[in-house]
Amino acid sequence: MTRLVEKFLRIFARRGRSIILAYDHGIEHGPTDFMDNPDAADPEHIIKLAREAGFDGVVFQRGIAEKYYDGSVPLIVKLNGKTNLYNGEPISVANCTVEEAVSLGASAVGYTIYPGSGYEWRIFEEFARIKREAVKFDVPLIVWSYPRGGKVTDETAPEIVAYAARVALELGADSMKIKYTGDPKTFSWAVRVAGKVPVLMSGGPKTKTEEEFLRQVEGVLEAGAIGIAVGRNVWQRRDALKFARVLSEMVYGGKKVVEVLGEAK
Numbered sequence: 001m002t003r004l005v006e007k008f009l010r011i012f013a014r015r016g017r018s019i020i021l022a023y024d025h026g027i028e029h030g031p032t033d034f035m036d037n038p039d040a041a042d043p044e045h046i047i048k049l050a051r052e053a054g055f056d057g058v059v060f061q062r063g064i065a066e067k068y069y070d071g072s073v074p075l076i077v078k079l080n081g082k083t084n085l086y087n088g089e090p091i092s093v094a095n096c097t098v099e100e101a102v103s104l105g106a107s108a109v110g111y112t113i114y115p116g117s118g119y120e121w122r123i124f125e126e127f128a129r130i131k132r133e134a135v136k137f138d139v140p141l142i143v144w145s146y147p148r149g150g151k152v153t154d155e156t157a158p159e160i161v162a163y164a165a166r167v168a169l170e171l172g173a174d175s176m177k178i179k180y181t182g183d184p185k186t187f188s189w190a191v192r193v194a195g196k197v198p199v200l201m202s203g204g205p206k207t208k209t210e211e212e213f214l215r216q217v218e219g220v221l222e223a224g225a226i227g228i229a230v231g232r233n234v235w236q237r238r239d240a241l242k243f244a245r246v247l248s249e250m251v252y253g254g255k256k257v258v259e260v261l262g263e264a265k
């Protein structure tokens with residue numbers, strides 16, 4: 001049954017590709033993530049950015065959603081989150097139910113799993129409960145699949161990213177977000193083992209140059225990903241809207257890096 005995959009695609013990939021603006025960093029990394037571009041500390045700035053860039057959605061924690069969400073861009077409520085002040089084997093427990101997310105206006109929900117963590121058993125148990133709730137409320141469930149802890153030494157190693165993709169498929173993701181392996185060939189294996197579940201690349205820390213990130217995006221699209229779920233590489237840039245529009249040209253318009261960079265000059 002791929003009904004919820006199709007629902008995800010209808011809402012978050014209506015042009016056949018997807019750009020989702022991730023903004024759950026306040027809990028995951030803390031306000032230091034906003035210091036390169038302090039405007040990014042304001043959720044209203046983020047919604048305006050996503051709307052004006054024509055992106056497919058935004059990712060908010062429940063508190064941001066309930067205080068700021070205005071319905072102008074499709075919403076994904078991230079159901080769990082942890083801080084980086086936490087020491088120990090990774091675990092990120094839910095702070096919001098699917099029902100509450102729907103009441104906040106969510107068209108999909110997100111949940112991070114850390115395959116490999118010493119708490120993997122607890123994470124997978126909670127995930128299963130959320131999966132059942134998502135099916136009951138007919139809400140697509142997007143899995144942030146980030147192997148971490150335990151035996152994981154390199155989160156972007158091709159075999160780890162492919163494992164992340166396969167775990168998301170087998171646990172019941174309707175879409176997934178995984179880290180980039182660094183090249184289209186190895187990333188295409190992760191896309192292949194993801195099967196029927198659409199793959200989004202997780203943006204990662206802001207790259208030194210815009211071109212570096214654009215080449216990553218070009219690579220994941222070549223590898224068969226449906227798009228990107230990106231935060232820092234957009235809203236940490238001073239000219240965030242200009243860069244967001246370049247990203248849209250590539251992801252929705254099918255342009256290559258050499259074309260969009262040539263036009264930007």
Ligand SMILES: O=P(O)(O)OC[C@H]1O[C@](O)(COP(=O)(O)O)[C@@H](O)[C@@H]1O
Nearest residue numbers: 022024025028202203204230231232
């Ligand atoms: O746990 P990590 O690797 O720090 O990444 C967590 C962050 O990365 C994301 O998955 C993607 O955001 P970025 O594009 O900024 O990397 C966010 O949703 C999340 O806050």
